[in-house]
Amino acid sequence: MSEKTSSVHYINYLALDKILDSQYLASKEKGDEAHDEMLFIIIHQTYELWFKQILHELNSVLKLFKADKIDESNIGIVVNRMDRVNKIMTTLIGQVDVLETMTPLDFLGFRNHLSPASGFQSHQFRKLEVLLGLKIEKRHQPGGCPYHAQFEGVKKQEILNLEDGESLFALVEKWLERIPFLNFEDFDFIKKYENAVNEMLEKEITEIKSADLTDQDKTLRIRMIDENRKYFERVLNEDQHKGAIKKEETKLSYKATMSALLINLYRDQPILHLPYQFLRSLVELDHKISTWRFRHMQMVEKMLGQKIGTGGSAGQEYLKQTVDKHKLFTDLANIATLMISRSYLPELPQNIKDKLGFSYVK
Numbered sequence: 212m213s214e215k216t217s218s219v220h221y222i223n224y225l226a227l228d229k230i231l232d233s234q235y236l237a238s239k240e241k242g243d244e245a246h247d248e249m250l251f252i253i254i255h256q257t258y259e260l261w262f263k264q265i266l267h268e269l270n271s272v273l274k275l276f277k278a279d280k281i282d283e284s285n286i287g288i289v290v291n292r293m294d295r296v297n298k299i300m301t302t303l304i305g306q307v308d309v310l311e312t313m314t315p316l317d318f319l320g321f322r323n324h325l326s327p328a329s330g331f332q333s334h335q336f337r338k339l340e341v342l343l344g345l346k347i348e349k350r351h352q353p354g355g356c357p358y359h360a361q362f363e364g365v366k367k368q369e370i371l372n373l374e375d376g377e378s379l380f381a382l383v384e385k386w387l388e389r390i391p392f393l394n395f396e397d398f399d400f401i402k403k404y405e406n407a408v409n410e411m412l413e414k415e416i417t418e419i420k421s422a423d424l425t426d427q428d429k430t431l432r433i434r435m436i437d438e439n440r441k442y443f444e445r446v447l448n449e450d451q452h453k454g455a456i457k458k459e460e461t462k463l464s465y466k467a468t469m470s471a472l473l474i475n476l477y478r479d480q481p482i483l484h485l486p487y488q489f490l491r492s493l494v495e496l497d498h499k500i501s502t503w504r505f506r507h508m509q510m511v512e513k514m515l516g517q518k519i520g521t522g523g524s525a526g527q528e529y530l531k532q533t534v535d536k537h538k539l540f541t542d543l544a545n546i547a548t549l550m551i552s553r554s555y556l557p558e559l560p561q562n563i564k565d566k567l568g569f570s571y572v573k
């Protein structure tokens with residue numbers, strides 16, 4: 212079938228003429244075509260297309276979380292979309308391999324034509340960071356110049372509006388704070404959990420004391436358990452938690468952290484399966500973005516060594532700082548520190564189990 216006879220043709224539906232006619236090689240225009248510039252352009256364009264898809268998914272997730280009441284069935288949709296975002300991120304990390312087939316010498320064949328353009332000016336990447344919750348004051352900003360100074364007019368305003376709006380981090384925090392299970396009828400989760408932790412730590416100390424170890428080893432191990440106890444206290448004690456937020460050691464509110472802990476501990480309860488998967492997907496996304504940052508930084512190191520970037524930053528040294536500093540959901544990842552084995556987990560009363568699970572009437 213020809214392009215003319217079909218009302219909806221592959222080429223038109225996908226606007227391929229536009230897309231495939233959008234690779235302008237600056238080196239070719241200057242009369243000195245560099246073979247690898249095509250790869251450089253296509254890979255950036257591919258990234259931007261995937262960024263567009265990620266933003267499409269994240270915006271839909273944000274919309275669901277902005278509703279006054281989040282319907283349980285929507286959590287399934289959210290989990291599915293986050294899974295898609297994470298799969299795309301895996302692809303984006305893998306694409307660095309393709310870029311690395313270009314050598315520093317090949318890159319130098321056209322690098323002078325693209326300066327001062329840089330991925331630093333990717334509007335979609337910035338939108339993605341801000342939507343997730345990366346605040347301007349938390350960024351690594353060498354020279355104190357704000358990242359949005361790269362944009363003007365509507366593009367800049369769009370970023371500023373997003374900075375003022377509610378991010379995924381903020382919405383997830385609110386959602387966790389609203390979860391009603393912390394004080395469930397006669398079951399005080401935090402108190403029961405605290406007792407279970409103390410029982411576990413006491414048992415560990417008793418075991419160490421009676422173990423076949425030198426006194427020095429015993430003291431060392433007991434000291435480790437005391438450190439562990441301090442960590443539990445710091446998270447579980449509301450005032451200490453607030454102090455840690457002030458000192459910027461942690462970000463997630465006390466109530467949200469307790470809900471996230473409960474979801475992680477009781478994830479076997481049917482009603483908590485999807486919330487648990489959702490929390491996991493956020494940690495996974497954080498790790499994947501961080502992995503991409505790391506792979507990009509290593510690629511830059513191979514390509515540029517210690518040269519400064521075309522965007523004017525210190526190049527790989529700047530990128531290295533962002534790998535850890537720009538993570539957002541570390542508090543959710545750190546919930547793993549608070550896990551206790553199922554044998555210590557306070558048993559939920561039957562009436563609560565019935566409410567959290569599927570009830571089958573015989």
Ligand code: HEM
Nearest residue numbers: 255258329330331333336511514520521522523524526533
């Ligand atoms: C030869 C290939 C590449 C080199 C040498 C390179 C180099 C750099 C450098 C040096 C920076 C720091 C800012 C600056 O001073 O310019 C940077 C930032 C950035 N690059 Fe690349 N890059 C390359 C490929 C890519 C690709 C394929 C993407 C995909 C979109 C990308 C996206 C970004 C982003 C989003 C930033 C900002 C990161 C941040 O501020 O956290 N880069 N790049």
